[in-house]
Amino acid sequence: MTTALLSLAPIVIPLAAAGLALIWGWTRVTSWGNVAASLAVLASGVGLAGQVAHPVFSVGHLLRADTLTAVMLIVIGGVGTLATWSSIDYIGAELAEGATTAAGARQYATLVPLFLAAMSLAVLADNLGVIWTAIEATTVATAFLVGHRRTRQSLEATWKYVIVCSFGITVAFLGTVVIYLASIHAGAPASSALNLDVLAAHAGRFDPALTRLAVGFLFVGFGAKAGLVPFHTWIADAHSQAPGPVSALMSGVLLSVAFSILLRLRVISDLALGDGYMRVMFLTVGLATLLVAVSLLVGQRDLKRLLAYSSIEQMGLLAVASASPNRLASAGVLLLIAAHGMAKAVLFLTAGQLQHAHHSSLIADIRGLLARSRLLGTTFAVGLIGLLGLPPFGLFAAEIAIARGMAADELAVPLGAAALLLAVGFIAVTRHGTGMLLGSSQRDAPALAVSRTAAVPLLAGMVALTALGVVGGPVSHLFTTAAAAVGGR
Amino acid sequence: MSASAYLSGVNLVAGGLLVLTVAVVWRRDLAAMIRLLALQGLFLGAIPVLAGVYHRDAQLVVVGVAVAALRAGLFPRLLRARLRGEPAEDREAAPLVTTTASLLAAAALIIVAYVVAAPVVRLGPDGPARAAPVGFAMVFIGIFLLVTRRKALSQVIGLLILDNGIDAVAFVAAAGVPVIVELGVSLDVLLGVLVLGVLAGRMHAKFGGTDLDELRELHE
Numbered sequence: 085m086t087t088a089l090l091s092l093a094p095i096v097i098p099l100a101a102a103g104l105a106l107i108w109g110w111t112r113v114t115s116w117g118n119v120a121a122s123l124a125v126l127a128s129g130v131g132l133a134g135q136v137a138h139p140v141f142s143v144g145h146l147l148r149a150d151t152l153t154a155v156m157l158i159v160i161g162g163v164g165t166l167a168t169w170s171s172i173d174y175i176g177a178e179l180a181e182g183a184t185t186a187a188g189a190r191q192y193a194t195l196v197p198l199f200l201a202a203m204s205l206a207v208l209a210d211n212l213g214v215i216w217t218a219i220e221a222t223t224v225a226t227a228f229l230v231g232h233r234r235t236r237q238s239l240e241a242t243w244k245y246v247i248v249c250s251f252g253i254t255v256a257f258l259g260t261v262v263i264y265l266a267s268i269h270a271g272a273p274a275s276s277a278l279n280l281d282v283l284a285a286h287a288g289r290f291d292p293a294l295t296r297l298a299v300g301f302l303f304v305g306f307g308a309k310a311g312l313v314p315f316h317t318w319i320a321d322a323h324s325q326a327p328g329p330v331s332a333l334m335s336g337v338l339l340s341v342a343f344s345i346l347l348r349l350r351v352i353s354d355l356a357l358g359d360g361y362m363r364v365m366f367l368t369v370g371l372a373t374l375l376v377a378v379s380l381l382v383g384q385r386d387l388k389r390l391l392a393y394s395s396i397e398q399m400g401l402l403a404v405a406s407a408s409p410n411r412l413a414s415a416g417v418l419l420l421i422a423a424h425g426m427a428k429a430v431l432f433l434t435a436g437q438l439q440h441a442h443h444s445s446l447i448a449d450i451r452g453l454l455a456r457s458r459l460l461g462t463t464f465a466v467g468l469i470g471l472l473g474l475p476p477f478g479l480f481a482a483e484i485a486i487a488r489g490m491a492a493d494e495l496a497v498p499l500g501a502a503a504l505l506l507a508v509g510f511i512a513v514t515r516h517g518t519g520m521l522l523g524s525s526q527r528d529a530p531a532l533a534v535s536r537t538a539a540v541p542l543l544a545g546m547v548a549l550t551a552l553g554v555v556g557g558p559v560s561h562l563f564t565t566a567a568a569a570v571g572g573r
Numbered sequence: 574m575s576a577s578a579y580l581s582g583v584n585l586v587a588g589g590l591l592v593l594t595v596a597v598v599w600r601r602d603l604a605a606m607i608r609l610l611a612l613q614g615l616f617l618g619a620i621p622v623l624a625g626v627y628h629r630d631a632q633l634v635v636v637g638v639a640v641a642a643l644r645a646g647l648f649p650r651l652l653r654a655r656l657r658g659e660p661a662e663d664r665e666a667a668p669l670v671t672t673t674a675s676l677l678a679a680a681a682l683i684i685v686a687y688v689v690a691a692p693v694v695r696l697g698p699d700g701p702a703r704a705a706p707v708g709f710a711m712v713f714i715g716i717f718l719l720v721t722r723r724k725a726l727s728q729v730i731g732l733l734i735l736d737n738g739i740d741a742v743a744f745v746a747a748a749g750v751p752v753i754v755e756l757g758v759s760l761d762v763l764l765g766v767l768v769l770g771v772l773a774g775r776m777h778a779k780f781g782g783t784d785l786d787e788l789r790e791l792h793e
Contacts, residue, residue, distance in 0.1 A: 213754030220761040227768045236779055240788040243772050247728055250765050251719060254735050257758060258712060261743045262693065264750055269696055275751055293692035321791045380793055 087135050088142035090128045091149045094157055094204035097124040098197040110189030118168040121197050125204055126161025129154050133562050148210035151566035156207040156344050159422050163336040163429045164200050166541045167329040170433050173538035174329055199225040203341045212278040216260050219309055223249045230326045241325035248318040249309055256305020263298035266290040287355035295356045302349055303365050309342035311399045313373040323392035328436015335395045336425035343402055347570040363407045367498050370403030374505040381512040387435050387445045390516055397509050398424045404502045405486040413489025414567035416482045423478030423552055430467035430545040434460055441530045447516055452525030457532035463542045468517045470549050472510055477553040579627040587704035589616045594711050598679045601665045606730050607652045614644025617737050620744040636749055643759055655770045666727040679714050686710035693746050702746040711738025725773040725783035736762055
């Protein structure tokens, strides 16, 4: 019973918050209601973590919660809390300056919790078709969030975002239809043939040629939403044009929610076709994604685009690591998802503040942060160190786990290639980052004043990011059991 | 209805779908493309109706009618409403490649579709699944339209043909996907079309047209 409530809450409560915002517009109550809805998602994830050592079904067989679901809900809720909290300052400032209207603020307050509900549904749904619907719903919900600022550039970014993601997700639907055919021809009942467990139970009898086709389409389709090559192009445009809190949500969680579906797919594909098929896809696409991302990090001139390409880089690393289905590497993948989500949230929220103060997001315009603002300098530095994978942060432990897991699976060559690319990315981000933190600022650099409503979520994110790295024990247990849920052996 | 009548019915409809798809490639006039798309929606809805009559399954007939209403009625209506806002010079698809080259590409894509769809056809070589390559051909031609047409509306048309193709595969090979999935998918596609329509309107207001070559400020 409690699991049923905990599974429903992350979908229903954000939907309720969206409904309130639609009726009342942007008010004190509805804006805090969105924060409360995010906290509810977080609390459900924490609550579920202790109860779902085995998958638990609710609402018929519509929803299914396991440890991977719990981890993803914690990431959605955690980053969601930071994003909705700092939205109060963001929209408040925009309304005060006349940069947005009451209608624009209402739209923002409605779409953000809808976005959260769609992501929760994507990690909770049992039916691959419903998962597909939820992922496509995230595109619909975020379209006008990316285009919130209504400039020429944001319109351009929105169009490219919606077209590329709709296209990618449509390809995934073709994969869904083909795997449905494989499932019913392997004897699964038509009404439940797309349920994850039914797919896994019948995977041994799937027609191999049909399954290869289906997995290929699903990989490309959901990979597009996860920012993998060749459909990574929307990310830098959308992330750089969206408001800071929305970028934090898209980069910190949306990409990894889409990626978690590839992990679900891996379980089914490995049962039907053996490890080899998806391993080859993960390795080639992952390394190509890393290569593209790193090469664009080096000469980057815009802070938000820099952060976006770093997200693509991390998704590439996730893909390379997912080639290794053992438990250690899988746990590393999940820890990476959580640590990267938190670090990116802190960085995008800081970047939003910096962009607002400088009226620019060019790296060359934003110098000497540590000397100019103790708060923003610190959050930017901590977020950056967390992102670069230095100890004591979670990304460090995750990368070590991935390296050991891949080495155990005799994937040393791709591991070496990935490490080399990551090293180049590390140098590029460090060079840009130190310039921004320590470089000498222009004489007319604007004052960096941060309101209290903006400062608290930034600090909270920084504390959570650090805690995730320092507190080992209970958290690492969750990640290891979650790794087993995605087939980690 | 006899089995052979059902099969020839499906084959006839599938042939019609393919002809309509190629005709979209051939036309440049957006209004004509929308008319062809509407007709395609009607043909698509006919497949589950035929299956419903043959299997005496009322639910399939309802699904077919709903699909036709959405894809032959609502979507074309929305696109036409958008088109009325465009000035005359924006009512052509502005292809990047000539019509002849486009038709040759479509022919090549149809051959590719037959190769790719082979595992699906093998599931029921004597049944309606034989028509599955047509669905795949629509998918590939939809993608081709998406990348080679440079007007906002023509990209939406490409996306819808892609989507019709997937539905065609589902209908001929498995009498459609479970109703909850079909419902979710249709709702998402509808919302997607609405969002793209609003964006095309905003683009029109900001850029004075919906030529996608205007979208070139964001790049590396």
